[in-house]
Amino acid sequence: MTDAATLFGLCAAALVGLGVYALIVNPQPLRKILAFNVVGNGVFVLFGAVAHRGAALGFGGDPVPQALLITGIVVAFSATALAVALLLRLFDETGAATLASDAPPKSHADAGEA
Amino acid sequence: MIETFNAGLALLVLALAIWTVVARDTFAAVVGFVAYGMLLTLVWVQLHGVDVALTEGAIGGGLTGAMLIAAAARLRCTEGAARAERPGVATRLAAALVAACVTAALAVAVLALPEPAPTLANETAANMAATGVGNPITGVLLAFRAMDTLLEAIVVLFAMIGVWSLAPDRAWGGRPGPLHRADPDGILAYLARVLPPIGIIVAVYIFWIGADLPGGKFQGASILAAMWLLAVMAGLTDAPPVSRTWLRVALVAGPVVFIAIGAAGVATAGAFLAYPDGLAKPLIKVIEWALLPSLAVTLALILAGAPERPAR
Numbered sequence: 143m144t145d146a147a148t149l150f151g152l153c154a155a156a157l158v159g160l161g162v163y164a165l166i167v168n169p170q171p172l173r174k175i176l177a178f179n180v181v182g183n184g185v186f187v188l189f190g191a192v193a194h195r196g197a198a199l200g201f202g203g204d205p206v207p208q209a210l211l212i213t214g215i216v217v218a219f220s221a222t223a224l225a226v227a228l229l230l231r232l233f234d235e236t237g238a239a240t241l242a243s244d245a246p247p248k249s250h251a252d253a254g255e256a
Numbered sequence: 257m258i259e260t261f262n263a264g265l266a267l268l269v270l271a272l273a274i275w276t277v278v279a280r281d282t283f284a285a286v287v288g289f290v291a292y293g294m295l296l297t298l299v300w301v302q303l304h305g306v307d308v309a310l311t312e313g314a315i316g317g318g319l320t321g322a323m324l325i326a327a328a329a330r331l332r333c334t335e336g337a338a339r340a341e342r343p344g345v346a347t348r349l350a351a352a353l354v355a356a357c358v359t360a361a362l363a364v365a366v367l368a369l370p371e372p373a374p375t376l377a378n379e380t381a382a383n384m385a386a387t388g389v390g391n392p393i394t395g396v397l398l399a400f401r402a403m404d405t406l407l408e409a410i411v412v413l414f415a416m417i418g419v420w421s422l423a424p425d426r427a428w429g430g431r432p433g434p435l436h437r438a439d440p441d442g443i444l445a446y447l448a449r450v451l452p453p454i455g456i457i458v459a460v461y462i463f464w465i466g467a468d469l470p471g472g473k474f475q476g477a478s479i480l481a482a483m484w485l486l487a488v489m490a491g492l493t494d495a496p497p498v499s500r501t502w503l504r505v506a507l508v509a510g511p512v513v514f515i516a517i518g519a520a521g522v523a524t525a526g527a528f529l530a531y532p533d534g535l536a537k538p539l540i541k542v543i544e545w546a547l548l549p550s551l552a553v554t555l556a557l558i559l560a561g562a563p564e565r566p567a568r
Contacts, residue, residue, distance in 0.1 A: 146262055146302050151366035153266040153299075157273055159359030164277040166351035169341035172282055172324070172331055176289055179320065180273055183296060186312075187303075188362065194303040196375030201392060202304025206376040209396035212311045213408045216474055219315045220415035223558045226327045227419040231562065234424070239334040242341060 151191035157184030171229045171239055175222060182218045186211055262302055269295050282335060283328045290325070293317025306470035307393040310462065314478035315555075322485070323559055388537030390468030397472070398540045402529040406518065409511050409547060416507070416558045420498055423563040429499035430567045432560035438491045448490030455483040463548055467537075473544050477551035484556050495560045497567035503553070510550025514543050 161181030165174055189207055196204030233239045272292035279285040294317050300309035343351075380392050380400070387399040397405045423430075438444045463476030487493045496503050517539055518529040525532045531539050 145259060148366060149262055149266055150299055150303060151369075152363055153269060155359045155362035155366055156270055158362055159355040160270075160273050160277055162358050163351050163355035166354065167343055167348050168277070169343065170282060170331075170334070170338040172327055173285065176276055176282075176285060176324065179289070180276065183293075183316070184362075186308075187296070187299060188366070190300060190303045190305050190308060191366070192369065192373070193305065195369060195373035196377055197304065198375050198377040199381045201377045201381070202306075204373075204375045204377050205380050205392035205396050206401070208305045208308055209393045209401060210404065211305065211308045212393070212397065212472075212474060213404050215308070215311045215316050216408055217411050219320055220412050220558070222320055223323060224415050224418045226323055227422050227562055230327060230330060231422040233331055233334065238337060239331050240338065240341065 147191040147194045150187055150194075154184045154187035154191060157181075157187065160184075169241070171232075171241055172226075174241075175225050175229070178225070179218065179222060182214075186214055186218075189214075265295065265298055265302065269299060280339075283325070283332060286321070286324045286328045290317060290321035293321055307391070307472065307475075310470060310472075310475040311478075314475045314482075318482060319478055319555060319559060322482070386533075386536060387531075387540065389540060391466060391470065391472075393470070394466055394472055394540070398543060399531065399536060402518070406511070406514050406529065409514060409551065412551065412554050412558070413507060413511060416554050419558055419562050421562075423498075427563045427565060429497060430563040431497050431565045432495045432557060432563050433488075434564060435494070436489045436491045438489070440491070445490045445492065448486045448492050452483040452487060455479055455486075459483070463544070466544070467541070473548045473551060477548055478555055480548075480552035481556035481559065484552075485559055488560065495557070498557070498563050499567065503557075506549060506553045507557075508550070510547035513546035517543055 158181050161177045161179075161184055164177035164180065168174055168177060190203070190211055193203040193207035193211070196207070198204075229239060269292060272288050272295065275288040276285045276292060279288060293312065297309045297313040297317065300306070300312055377392075380396065383400070384390075384392060384395050387395045389395050389398075420432075438448075459476040459479035462471040462479065463473055464471075466472030466476070484493075488495055517531075521530040521532075522528050524530075
């Protein structure tokens with residue numbers, strides 16, 4: 143029982159690290175949103191592993207952190223949705239999806255590739 | 257046996273997470289992310305969080321995945337320009353170092369967790385009888401930590417308002433997202449006719465048993481939203497203009513009922529969101545019934561995106 147919590151706890155630690163790496167090195171905003179979600183998943187799984195260690199009285203895990211996890215997943219979805227909407231509006235306005243401060247004007251974006 | 261399964265599952269999750277980081281094509285990375293989200297639901301089941309697994313599958317993997325796939329498809333033409341922005345080796349090494357430090361710190365924390373583990377399971381079990389519901393997660397969500405759930409419902413609504421506020425002026429009050437057309441005899445239109453009746457029953461069932469078994473309003477609402485979006489994407493129906501009064505009422509009805517019952521608690525039970533003795537279960541039911549349609553409409557409209565087309 144404790145084994146699953148430790149194993150997935152370590153897996154979650156690796157997920158957070160992977161997400162942090164991707165957040166820094168991937169220049170595309172959508173990839174950063176993806177990385178943000180990987181970090182979030184890692185935090186949630188880590189929290190879930192801690193909840194699982196609190197199993198008692200026939201509960202598979204401590205119900206309080208598990209309920210907070212449901213709230214967390216929904217809030218992460220809301221934040222992701224807002225980020226994606228901002229990104230799509232940026233793309234509609236400029237024809238490019240970049241965070242570079244010297245963003246190329248619309249003509250430079252190779253919009254013909256699609 | 258189960259240890260082998262868990263180890264394999266952890267490795268697969270990590271492999272797919274690595275894929276979403278290193279894949280050159282964003283669309284391929286997002287597809288990997290969806291598969292990864294589905295595997296995470298198995299991780300939740302192994303951690304005995306079936307309610308969380310349902311939420312992860314419906315919202316974390318399902319709705320987030322659908323939204324990211326749509327965005328990746330739309331941004332495909334920016335892929336080439338972004339490749340030129342890739343950071344150099346020095347930045348990547350520094351990032352890897354930072355990431356390794358974060359992982360190492362978390363791993364040390366995981367291995368040093370206190371024994372025996374602190375838990376609120378005893379307190380929850382001791383007080384469950386007062387709520388009248390059988391599922392401890394529902395008890396926590398709607399009785400012990402009802403404030404979190406209220407704020408969560410409002411955060412979802414705020415996110416939708418945020419998405420709407422990104423509409424260009426000419427489209428304000430209009431219909432969200434692009435107009436979807438699909439071959440009326442194609443597989444998408446076929447599935448959009450066959451799946452919703454099944455999906456609606458599954459959604460209502462998951463919602464209905466949520467009081468006593470894993471399930472609940474968020475999971476049910478996500479499935480309802482997905483079914484509606486399927487019909488929209490197949491071109492069988494269109495998203496309503498966001499200026500419709502019935503739509504606005506549907507959006508706020510759930511949170512308003514929740515706040516009203518919470519405020520009534522001040523008079524009848526002495527605290528905001530407290531329930532009078534013996535009335536906890538019926539009041540929880542009313543809140544859940546009020547939140548289900550509001551959440552379904554809100555989640556569906558978040559997925560549909562900002563208004564883009566004039567109402568008519």
